[in-house]
Amino acid sequence: MSKTALTIRIYSCYLFLMGAGMVLIPNTLLTIFQFAETKEIWIRMLGLFTFTTGIYYFYSSLHNQQAFYKATIAGRLFFFTITVVFVFVFHQSYMLALIGSIDFLGALWTYVTIKQTKKINEHIS
Secondary structure, three states: OOHHHHHHHHHHHHHHHHHHHHHOHHHHHHOOOOOOOOOHHHHHHHHHHHHHHHHHHHHHHOOOOHHHHHHHHHHHHHHHHHHHHHHHHOOOOHHHHHHHHHHHHHHHHHHHHHHHHHHHHHHHO
């Protein structure tokens, strides 16, 4: 498995854990991240979506799908940016930006491994 595929595989595990947590113990996660508990279905649906997205990440890591890896960098940076905007514009808990920071760090890690691989391949050629 390439270093880049490993970054995606680990991120898929994060998505599986967060998704399962939102489906199975949503109010525990909401409390940890300092959000109000809910009995509404939205949190479980978000968990289902998150878990399903993890499947895409996991599958792409199995098949070394470079185009997907690059697309996730943009998507995760966008997610991080919007979580920060929500914190400031809608006066939300900083914990929301902390969740987004995981996406930022994962995107950065994936980006670095892609660049390292490109340098190695250029050096070999």
